[in-house]
Amino acid sequence: MTKPSQELLRSISDEHVLRALMAERKLTRAELAALTGLSKPTVSESVRRLVESGLVADTGERTPGGRGKGRVGSFYSLADVGVALVVTIAPDGVTAECVDAYGDVVERVHRPISDPGEVGAVLPVVAAKTVAAHHVRLCAVSAADPVDRATGRLVQLPDSPFLVGELDPVAVLGPLLHGQVVVDNDVNWAARAEQAVLEVADFAYLFLGEGLGCAVVLDGEVRRGRSGLAGEISHVITEGPSGATPFIEVFGELGLRRPGTTAIDVARVGAADPAVLARAIGGVVTALVTLADPEVVVVGGSWGPSLLDAIRAECARSPRRVDVVAASVSAPSLAGARAFALESLRTALVDAAR
The missing domain is CATH 3.30.420.40 (ATPase, nucleotide binding domain)
Incomplete structure (x- = not known):
C-alpha cells in the first residue's frame, strides 16, 4: 500500500486547522491540537505555514501564563482572507x-x-x-x-x-x-435552503407567489435540466375552471393576474375559491409525482402555504400519494x-x- 505523501499530509493538516478556525473564530495551538486531534508539533507547523501564506494571523491576544500557570499561548484566527x-x-x-x-x-x-x-x-x-x-x-x-x-x-x-x-x-x-x-x-x-432542514434526498419545492416555479431535488441534487429551465411549471396542463388548461392560465380565468401582466395578484388570491386553486395545484403535483417520484412536496411562496390543507385534500385523491408540507425557511x-x-x-x- 502506497503511503500518502508529506505534501498530502500537510494539506490535510492545514485544512483541519483552517476549518477549526472557521468554526471557532480564534484558538491557541493547544486548543487546535485538542480540537482537531492532531499532534501539537503538527499543529505548530501547520499554523506556521498558514501564517506565512497570509491565511491565518496572530491576534495579539495571549492566555494567562507564568507563575505556575503554564506557558503563555497565542490566539490565532483567520487573516483578512476575503x-x-x-x-x-x-x-x-x-x-x-x-x-x-x-x-x-x-x-x-x-x-x-x-x-x-x-x-x-x-x-x-x-x-x-x-x-x-x-x-x-x-x-x-x-x-x-x-x-x-x-x-x-x-x-x-x-x-x-x-x-x-x-x-x-x-x-x-x-x-x-x-x-x-x-x-x-x-x-x-430556496430548495437548497429547505433541503438543509428536511434532510431528504428526493423532493420537489413548489413556489406559489407572484410567479409560479418549481425545483426538483433528486439524489440530493437540484436538477436543472439541459438548459437550466427544469421546473418552469407555468405551462403544465392541469384542471382549471374551464377544463384542461396551462397552469398559468388558471389564474387568468379566475381574474387573479395583475393588470397587463401574468404576475399573480397575491392580495386577491385569498378571495378565490380554495377548492378550485387546490384542484389546479393538485394537477401540477400529480405531474411532479409521476415524473420525479419525490418523497415530499414542499409548498412555499407568499400564498401557497395558506392553501396547504386544501392542497393535501386534493392530493389525497391521487392514486400515488405524497407528503405535502409547508416551507419552513424564511427568505x-x-x-x-x-x-x-x-x-x-x-x-x-x-x-x-x-
Whole structure:
C-alpha cells in the first residue's frame, strides 16, 4: 500500500486547522491540537505555514501564563482572507451582501425597484457599493427569472411575470471580484435552503407567489435540466375552471393576474375559491409525482402555504400519494444562496492553502 505523501499530509493538516478556525473564530495551538486531534508539533507547523501564506494571523491576544500557570499561548484566527458576495434580484429590489468565512454578513445594501427594467442599472451600483471595502473571492446570484445554465444569463420565457430582459449578471459582477459568479433562479436556491432542514434526498419545492416555479431535488441534487429551465411549471396542463388548461392560465380565468401582466395578484388570491386553486395545484403535483417520484412536496411562496390543507385534500385523491408540507425557511432564496457562497468561500480558502 502506497503511503500518502508529506505534501498530502500537510494539506490535510492545514485544512483541519483552517476549518477549526472557521468554526471557532480564534484558538491557541493547544486548543487546535485538542480540537482537531492532531499532534501539537503538527499543529505548530501547520499554523506556521498558514501564517506565512497570509491565511491565518496572530491576534495579539495571549492566555494567562507564568507563575505556575503554564506557558503563555497565542490566539490565532483567520487573516483578512476575503468575502463572498451574495446577490438577490427580486420584484422588490436588488440586495447585495458580503459574507465572511465565519458566516457573518459584514456588508449589506438593498435598493428597491418599481420596475424590472431598472435592474440593469441598479445591479452594478448596489454591488459596487457593497464590495467597495472588501476583497471578494466569489459570488452567488439568485434571480427571480429563468437562468440559462451554460451562461448565467437571465432567460425571457412566455408568461414569466418578472421580465428583467437579457441581463447578464456574470458580465456585470465579474469585474468586481476575483473568482467565479454562479447564477441560479430563486426557487432552486430556496430548495437548497429547505433541503438543509428536511434532510431528504428526493423532493420537489413548489413556489406559489407572484410567479409560479418549481425545483426538483433528486439524489440530493437540484436538477436543472439541459438548459437550466427544469421546473418552469407555468405551462403544465392541469384542471382549471374551464377544463384542461396551462397552469398559468388558471389564474387568468379566475381574474387573479395583475393588470397587463401574468404576475399573480397575491392580495386577491385569498378571495378565490380554495377548492378550485387546490384542484389546479393538485394537477401540477400529480405531474411532479409521476415524473420525479419525490418523497415530499414542499409548498412555499407568499400564498401557497395558506392553501396547504386544501392542497393535501386534493392530493389525497391521487392514486400515488405524497407528503405535502409547508416551507419552513424564511427568505429561502437568500438563505440558499448565502449557504452556497459560504461553503464555496471556505473551500476556496482550503484550496488556497494547498
